[in-house]
Amino acid sequence: MDELNSTILGNEVLAIEIGAPITNLTDKISIDFRNMQYKGIPSCHSWNGDGKRPNWTQDGCLTIQNGDDITCECSHLTFFAILLVPLNESISSSDLNNLTTITRVGCGVSMFFLSIVLFMHFLFRKANASVSTMILIHLVSALFLLNFTFLINDVVASLGSPVGCKMMAALMHYFMLATFTWFAAQAFHLCVLLYARGPVGSRRYLLKVSIVSWVQPSAIVILMLILGKYGERAISASDSGDHVAFCWITDNNWHYIVNIGYYVLVFIFTFTIFIIILSYLFCLKRTAKQGDDAKTSTDKKSITVVLGLCCTMGITWGFAFFAYGPLRIPSYYIFTILNSFQGFFLFIYYHYNSDPRKVTKAQETPSSHSTLQTTMYNNENPYGNLTWQNPAGQTGA
Incomplete structure (x- = not known):
């Protein structure tokens, strides 16, 4: 978890890499999460792996919601997770x-x-x-x-x-x-x-x-x-x-x-x-x-x-x-x-x-x-x- 104690959907962090930095992809990669049960507003974040704690950012990622399905479209390869923001915040x-x-x-x-x-x-x-x-x-x-x-x-x-x-x-x-x-x-x-x-x-x-x-x-x-x-x-x-x-x-x-x-x-x-x-x-x-x-x-x-x-x-x-x-x-x-x-x-x-x-x-x-x-x-x-x-x-x- 990061310094803000963000809630991570499913407690899962996904790593997608090929051994070299990959950014600014023309064809974005899609990460699909199906039939997810959650409370709050989901948003796709990425982290470059630096630091003792994750420094999550939304740069380069787009969040698409369709009912209980969530899709993250990102233009780079790194660590990914969906963070949940409480509805009242x-x-x-x-x-x-x-x-x-x-x-x-x-x-x-x-x-x-x-x-x-x-x-x-x-x-x-x-x-x-x-x-x-x-x-x-x-x-x-x-x-x-x-x-x-x-x-x-x-x-x-x-x-x-x-x-x-x-x-x-x-x-x-x-x-x-x-x-x-x-x-x-x-x-x-x-x-x-x-x-x-x-x-x-x-x-x-x-x-x-x-x-x-x-x-x-x-x-x-x-x-x-x-x-x-x-x-x-x-x-x-x-x-x-x-x-x-x-x-x-x-x-x-x-x-x-x-x-x-x-x-x-x-x-x-x-x-x-x-x-x-x-x-x-x-x-x-x-x-x-x-x-x-x-x-x-x-x-x-x-x-x-x-x-x-x-x-x-x-x-x-x-x-x-x-x-x-x-x-x-x-x-x-x-x-x-x-x-x-x-x-x-x-x-x-x-x-x-x-x-x-x-x-x-x-x-x-x-x-x-x-x-x-x-x-x-x-x-x-x-x-x-x-x-x-x-x-x-x-x-x-």
Whole structure:
């Protein structure tokens, strides 16, 4: 097997040679495989025999499928084999290049804006930060580290160090699970605020949430490190020899259980809270009596709130569930664009929610009308009733 642990059809490698290099044949040779049972996308590859491990290439070979029969037409003589690319890891070369570019640019942009959020918070706003803002900062930190490890992942994979690749995969996996957990923590916090209708009174509330959100993912990662489930993987293009190597989970079953299963639980919880909050905000909006101009302004703020909630709760990651059948490629693009630029959306959300000027305004105008408008942005408790004093005026944002 090669360094990418490619699956070889039938575990067979065929050698065709006559003792001298033969290339650029006018009449190509045909190698037929009849009545083959396989899962994945087959492609004919050749190897010149150099190196300790095969360096398979598709150059000079054409793959022809006819039902269960596969024919390889090649213009040279050497070692041949059919490699199988898993169905969920094969896309066209153009889509692979486009998605890779979008992801790298998006992650770079996200890291830039996330770093601005962290800079603004620790330099200017940390002293007056509320519990809600601190939870948001933890989420921003986890997402920043996830983007960073993702950007350097392929660089580490290219070094060819198995130990380094395993550590890289474990780090990126940890920050991804931590990000998912902070999505759930954000939703839980908003649910508590909605229920309490005021500041959270539990002692060391933030410390408890932080310990659970940062420590719980580490247990999963340590277990998978012990079981040896990390290593080098590749996403291959179905119409060429292009592939993107990266350090990740090598066992698909564990990937589905640990990642997909974990996020399904997080998504069900966060999406339920998301619907409850939207319903509550809609009721507040219907209750408020405003003019046409104010209504237009509130509509714009409502859109901002919805986008902010989607980002802070990780709702946009749910597009991965549509990555099947004809919706697979479109969902890849939507998923990649939204999540690559998630840092920018969180920057906008943080800017509006932690602006001290909005806190001052909320303190000076405690009326129902002003409270409703301010709480559309305020990160402390946007869900209190219309007669209750805005908690931003008590704790700061």
